[in-house]
Amino acid sequence: TKRVVIIGAGIVGTNIADELLSRGWTDITVVEQGPLYMPGGSTSHAPGLVFQTTPSKTMTHFARYTVEKLQSIEKDGQNCFNQVGGLEVATTPARLEDLKRKHGYTSSWGIEARLVNAEECLKLYPHLNKDVVLGGLHIPSDGLALAARATQLLIERTRKAGVKYLESTPVTGIKQANGQVTGVTIPNGTIEADIVISCAGFWGVELGAMVGVSIPLLPLAHQYAKTTAVPSLVGRELNKQINGKNAELPILRHQDQDLYYREHGDQYGIGYYGHRPMPVKASSLGLTPKDVDEKNMPSRLEFTAEDFDPAWKETQRLLPMLQETEIADGFNGIFSFTPDGGPIVGQAPNLDGFWVAEAVWVTHSAGVARAVAEVLTTGRSQIDISECELSRFEEVQLSQSYIEETSSQNFVEIYDILHPSQPRESPRQLRTSPFYARQKELGAYFLELGGWERPFWYEANKELLNYLPPKWKPVERDAWSAQFYSPIVAVEAWKTRNAVAMFDMTSFHRFEVSGPGALDLLQRLSTADVNTKPGTITYALLLNDQGGIRSDIFISRLEENLFQIGANTATDLAYLAREARHQSKKDFVQVREITGSTCCIGLWGPRARDVINEITTDDFSNKGLPYFGVKRALISGIPVTAFRKSYVGELGWELQTTAEYGQRLWDTIFQAGKIHGLIAAGRAAFNALRLEKGYRIYGTDMNTEHNPYEAAVANGIRVSKWEDYVGKSALEHIPVKQKPSRRLRCLTVNDGRSMILGKEPVFYNGRAVGYVTSAAFGFTVRKPVAYAWLPGTLDQGASVDIEYFGRRIKATVTTEPLYDPDNKRLLA
Ligand code: FAD
DSSP: OOOEEEESHHHHHHHHHHHTTTTTTOOEEEEOSSSOOOOOOOOOOOOEEOOOOOOHHHHHHHHHHHHHHHOOOOOOBSSSEEOOOOEEOOOOOOOOOOOOHHHHHHHHTTTTOOOEEHHHHHHEEETSSSOOOOOOEETTOOOEEOOHHHHHHHHHHHTTOOEEOOOOOOOOOOETTTTTEEEEETTTTTEEEEEEEEOOOGGGGHHHTTOOOOOOOEEEEEEEEEEEGGGGGOOOOGGGGGGOOOSSOOOEGGGGGEEEEEETTTTEEEEEOSOOOOOOOOOOOOOOOOBBBTBTTTEHHHHHHHHHHHHHHHHHHHSSSGOOOOEEEEEEEEEETTTOOOOOOEEOOTTTTEEEEESSGGGHHHHHHHHHHHHHSSSOOOOOOOGBBBGSSSSSGSSSHHHHHHHHHHHHHTTTOOOOOOOSSSSSOOOOOTHHHHHTTTEEEEEEETTTTEEEEEGGGGGGGGGGGGGGOOOOOOOTTTTOOHHHHHHHEEEEHHHHHEETTTTTTEEEESSSSHHHHHHHHSSSSOOOOTTTEEEEEEOOOOEEEEEEEEEEEEETTTEEEEEHHHHHHHHHHHHHHHHHHHSSEEEEEEEEEEEEEEEEEHHHHHHHHHHOOOOSSSTTTTTTTEEEETTTTTEEEOOOOSSSSSSSSEEEEEEGGHHHHHHHHHHHHHGEEEEEEOHHHHHHHHHHTTOOTTTTOOOOSOTTTTTTTTGGGOOOOOOTTHHHHHHHTTTTTOOSSEEEEEEEEEEEEOOOOSSOOOTTTTTEEEEEEEEEEETTTTTEEEEEEHHHHHHTOEEEEEEEEEEEEEEEHHHSSSSOOTTTTTTO
């Protein structure tokens, strides 16, 4: 088996050792800079609250597995999880509403939960102030992780099975040769390894720096305090219990004031996120001493009592019983925050064999560990980890200033009620397309992704609302779904379907694959046969070894040895580039990102050809450029590559040029289009139009957990392709004639107006059976449209309910696509 070195014996490192071991890998060494009995990282002082539910399915399922696993780690008749349940209370009407949304997630992700009124909150938690609490959400399977104990038991059992542990041994360097990790350096020598997994917690930045990998996490101090004994609790039975199972009330969250609570016997523990962000540099903490103890460890800084004042006042209001206590002991404990709040997991893009699993909470630790072990041993994690990938960050997101600002902001907002579309306010304007100045002139409303400013609609189109035909008039939205939205979107959809619109497609990832080995690479990695004539576009999937979808891409053959890829994420780039590097040892191929050096306009609509014919002498007829064809052309003298395809389901092209011509291209098209009714349209309309056409978005609608048949993207597979490709043999084992057990299905909302936004649970016969992935108002079909994962047995016509803020919305499973199923518009 592979030789593995794990750096760090916290809850993450020890879990990974355990998960690898249980999958048959035995040559494992764990290197820890602190003493093993208490390594001194974040785990050593974690109070261990496990609230499982988040808007993320992945994170929730990581948490659920962590609960299961902690329950299974046992010694002396006691496991490592105290399942007291979790109670989140609302003290404001907005929070009360939001708990309903949260309850939706629990049903979507399969966690049992109940919305409770104020009275029931008091029954569950008698110490609450009845004048303050409006209601709550109770999750019976939440509870307390005994994280430090679990770590010790994991060390004990993995060590017995042969895992070697080195304590008080800092890793001081990572050895590499030819782009591959070869081992680690420690003070008295080196340890050779094929795989090094950095589980260094908030020291991750320092470990990454040893190999030139930016680890986008920020160590921040977070306040935790214990009260003196609560007089009325002193001497109660539960104090006699062993090993920290010293709580019986649910763990409590008071998110309106950034607070959480647990019992410690007759004392209370209070965690607070309301204070100023207090960033720390791990390298400034010095060496971990040999004699770490509860009060003296690197991850524990001096308590700054003045920062805790508001928390203490609010606590005494929420839990009046604590007025009889004082703060006995507090500290500022360090752990990691990241730019998007997710953990950092995966292989370094530029160094094979160097893996990280950092910025992971105790809550998700075993889940993340299992995922890493599964990817290493089988090539696929059963829970999708796309949103946790180290490679998900764009280059601009890896700068120190970006990491510091966004991670601090995540600390500030950790318990805030956040709308799914809510953009960060800063840093902004990091990446703008060459059309940006023009878009601003048109009153673009921008939302940010990956550093890009992306127009969602244009205020300039507002006056066209007056000309909207009645059946295109936007329906009124509820207050939540009306946020970060505008009725102008209806105009932009109408124009696209009936005249012509231009969409900024610049922020979509574009890569060039070139060289003598280009065809080989794409044949080997993709499901389609791309040995096509130059000038052809092919839709293809990238699969993992188990047939799970790792991306869907467009492969355009521009020349014999030059392909352009339309991809989804920076992770796609990391994957293709790594594979290219490996292949190049014998068959040269290069993968180059061209997203930012180029720009792209989607010119779409029934009158698109009228517009283009005004500004080109090249042949844009069906003969000159058939559907899924690509060619170079000149638009008013501007060199473009024209791709005959459309995400919105209308006639037209993606017109791509290099950045310096961008603004001129925009102006040229905009001017020429005026007499044909052309407008600029944004992402909100785009998203509605693509849903009507049934186009999936990778990451949102499907991911590595799904195979192409379930997601209904098997059109990306060339069945007759004889070459072997990644995932082929797994696909061959899927019984295609059989209905899959789950399917991505199209739903329409019966009342024609009730909005949903995504991630809501879907009920059939009163039982939660699936969840919504994307949703939008379908202007052409005059109904909200949703895509949802549902049991394969639910066929078209089935009547389901979607839960939205506690309300049930009737919807119907519908055949797809809703719009232009024969592609008449696309082929026009
Ligand atoms: P760590 O436990 O920090 O382990 C990393 C290890 O790597 C350390 O032992 C360190 O010594 C070692 N290491 C670092 N560099 C080197 C090197 N060069 N060589 C060798 N070894 C090295 N999470 C929850 O889920 N629920 C909670 O209620 C909760 N409350 C918290 C409260 C506070 C006050 C704090 C600070 C954190 C809390 N967390 C909570 C977060 C949680 O504690 C951490 O996310 C988690 O413990 C991280 O585990 P880890 O194994 O990744 O890191």
